[in-house]
Amino acid sequence: MASKPAAGGHLFANDALLPSGWARQVLLQWDASGRITQVSVGAAPPAGVPVAPGPLLPGMPNLHSHAFQRAFAGLTEYRAPYPEGGQDSFWSWRRLMYRFAAHITPESLEAIATWLYVEMLEAGYTSVCEFHYLHHGQGGKPYADDTALSLALLRAARTAGIGMTLLPVLYQSSGFGGQAPRADQARFLRSTGNMLSLLEQLATATHAQGAVLGLAPHSLRAVPPESLREAVAGITALDAHAPIHLHIAEQTQEVEDCIAWSGQRPVQWLLDHMPVDARWCLVHATHMAPAEYAAAARTGAVAGLCPSTEANLGDGLFDMPRWLRQGGAWGLGSDSHACVNAAEELMLLEYGQRLHLRQRNVLASSAHAQVATAMTLQAVRGGAQAAGRPVAGLAVGQQADMLALDAQHVALAGLDAERMLAAHVFASQRGSALHSLWVAGVPRVVAGRHPLHDAAARAFVATRQALLAAA
Structure with missing residues (x-):
């Protein structure tokens, strides 16, 4: 290089x-x-x-990546019988993804991520936020070096030459209310103390290559409230500016399950119980009520949108006009890497809004604005904020x-x-x-x-x- x-x-x-x-x-x-x-x-x-x-x-920051899933992309595009009554969905896709993830090793992860990061660079991404939840060996047995898979990602980023924000994922339960984890989630699991220990171990290696270290509580269904509070306090003590990312309100079932558990919608619960601010990236946030859009935008948090993955998984459409009217920040991620192309994510984001609203140039920032220019500037600004890195555009500093x-x-x-x-x-x-x-x-x-x-x-x-x- x-x-x-x-x-x-x-x-x-x-x-x-x-x-x-x-x-x-x-x-x-x-x-x-x-x-x-x-x-x-x-x-x-x-x-x-x-x-x-x-x-x-x-350069475009990619604010949401699960690197190992690049090797799985395109392999689930067929209909098969599922326990959900024949409906192929995010949840049936997830079962197949877990089966694939069970065989990933540090060596295979590094090879997959190196190619993925080369692809990203060739497609206009200059940095990546790696939402990294595959921590342990097969069956959930920790590696002798607990940082093995995290370091594989850092090496891949260094080899390819892409900027990195590493976000180790805290994952503890299979559903709201602290439900016991499934057997096929064993490789993801960490106690909160163990996660904070991992972050301390990774700090030196991360900073040595100019990367940023943050935290990704996986979701409200995967991290019980007390663990979430403890983890956020822990990463803040380690670095008061560290990014915090989590999946939220991606699927309607998730919203319904959260209401059944807490009486509140996911984003509503999060904003009422956690110190959400500009460090946070709310990944997907697809299914919010109008009041949630307004309240979430006021925090300064970034909405992490992944149009190709959200389309591939049948998630639904984020209400971009409502978010923009509230002054909300947003950025792009390639998530499961069904598509690895920054310009194509922009196109899909705009086209999704056009199909839903039956209008054109929805994301142009004002009358007479050119939509590709407006989207690029907004996505770069929001992606840089979510990455916690000085990559907000062609400007001094x-x-x-x-x-x-x-x-x-x-x-x-x-x-x-x-x-x-x-x-x-x-x-x-x-x-x-x-x-x-x-x-x-x-x-x-x-x-x-x-x-x-x-x-x-x-x-x-x-x-x-x-x-x-x-x-």
Whole structure:
């Protein structure tokens, strides 16, 4: 992989999407740590400065990933009889996923994640929040090194060159009210004290590679109230700024079960019982009542939306217009990795709203705003907040995470920059129009290709074949 230049670097773009909008003739400079130190607008490129091959965009943070599920993607697309009365659903999918997860090893996880992170970089993601709940060996027996699977993910991120927020998952029960865990959940389980010990062990390795360490209480059904309070207090004592992510209100059954347990809807219960603030990412939050949208937005928490996974699992549609009217922040995740493409997630998010509302350009921020530009800026800003990393766009103090579109691509050629972005999201093969990508100023994708593409792909295919044979 390319190494970071000792004295930083610089790049000129004829067009760049800054946090304030599109700008012409932009010179970016960054220091040896990869932080942007200067953004100059309206000047000719200095001699010898490289020029971006097309419009320059901020890199997209991926705020929700279960890396091992990439090897499982596409393998459940058939109808079969299920105990739920013949209805294939999230819950039947989950049973199959658990069966697959039972055979993951640290070595197979590293191979899967390395390929996945290469895919992410080639598809416009420059950082990832890894919601990591696979902790132990088969049958739930802890590894001799309790950090083994977490370190496999950190190594994969370092190898691929993607930014990382590692979110070890606290998982204790199979349903609301502290129901006993299922046998096929044994690899996920930790006591709260054991989780806090794991976080302390991981802190040095995480920070050594410039990653961020946070916590992911899996869901209200998987973490009883007292454990949730203790865990949040523990991660806050370790790092008062650490991100906290959890799944919530993804499925209607989850909402109904929460009401039966507590008399409240999930988001309502969470906001009434926990100190939710801007550190929190509410993953999915698909099924909220109007009052929950308003109250959740007021906390400053980020809604973590995963359009391709939510569609694949039949979750339902988040009410984006209502969330935006409340001033809510949001970002994108690829979750189960049925799709690994930042532009395609943007397209699916907008198209879902169009199908539901029978309107167009739903997520444009104002009259005459271009929807692809508005969505990109919002998703980058919310994703950076959820990641807890300085990756909020092309601005001084932020990391030089960026990508350049290919101005010569047939879907983009001859258009102005803003129309190129729209064509990239809505009228190309999505990944095909991405030319180059940098993470912290280091080139990771050149001419649409990561240097580890072939080797990582071969290792992934071999690993998947072995896992399928075992499962």
